[in-house]
Amino acid sequence: MPRILTYNVHSCRGADGKLDVARVAEVIAQARPDIVALQEVDVRRARTRKVDQAHAIAERLGMAFHFNAAFHVEEEQYGDAILSALPVTLVKTGPLPTLPRVRGLERRGALWVEVEIEGGRRVQIVNTHLGLVPVEQRAQARHLLGGEWLGHPKCADPVILLGDFNATPRYAAYKMLAARLTDARKAAGVRRGSATFPSRLPMIRIDHVFVSPSIAVSGLHALDSAPAKIASDHLPLVVDFTVT
Numbered sequence: 001m002p003r004i005l006t007y008n009v010h011s012c013r014g015a016d017g018k019l020d021v022a023r024v025a026e027v028i029a030q031a032r033p034d035i036v037a038l039q040e041v042d043v044r045r046a047r048t049r050k051v052d053q054a055h056a057i058a059e060r061l062g063m064a065f066h067f068n069a070a071f072h073v074e075e076e077q078y079g080d081a082i083l084s085a086l087p088v089t090l091v092k093t094g095p096l097p098t099l100p101r102v103r104g105l106e107r108r109g110a111l112w113v114e115v116e117i118e119g120g121r122r123v124q125i126v127n128t129h130l131g132l133v134p135v136e137q138r139a140q141a142r143h144l145l146g147g148e149w150l151g152h153p154k155c156a157d158p159v160i161l162l163g164d165f166n167a168t169p170r171y172a173a174y175k176m177l178a179a180r181l182t183d184a185r186k187a188a189g190v191r192r193g194s195a196t197f198p199s200r201l202p203m204i205r206i207d208h209v210f211v212s213p214s215i216a217v218s219g220l221h222a223l224d225s226a227p228a229k230i231a232s233d234h235l236p237l238v239v240d241f242t243v244t
Contacts, residue, residue: 001218001240002117005033006162006207008234011042012053015200015230021053025060027231031223031238035115036063036083037127039164043067043077054081068093070109080111080127080163087116091154096140098131105131108140110149121243124155128163130173137166137173145180158243159212164234166206174208181210184239187217196222196235207237216242
């Protein structure tokens, strides 16, 4: 049974202020995932000692990876990654819309790969990180639902959309996505234990996994071990699934 994990790693800077890529990799390894979606990954940034965090984490886990830079300045990059020990093929990377008249908004993007799971079935995986402003989130959700992403003919069931949406289930962006796909929490029948933020005392659900009809979810939980509570400001969200 495949296991997928989504994790905002906060540039590998923990709740204790310590920068530690190895610690983040160890937390991920605790969950024993087959597929890993990461957000807020630094690549060769001066602020994080110019480490290629996507490569460093993938190497420690023995996984292949694909990275999408939501923005870059010269050699410095920042964005999202998908890692997997299963056969994985990059399908698409790209930016999400923003509000050009609003200064200071962080650029966002999405990353789409195809992963071959047991039995030769192929699953479309889309990892993203939405903005903080609700009107921006709605525009980004509409874009993801459109013909370039979830509405693309190649992005056919089975599909998993996951990441940090910066939106609780009360937000319009969440509702837009949940109208197309099913929240894995609902699919698993889970009511507790899935809050991911803030990591030390998780109170809200802003990290989500959405699934298409042929994805059967058998388990979902936030990894709340002692190391996970410190390694980032988010907890990893872990989902077990099969393709029916």
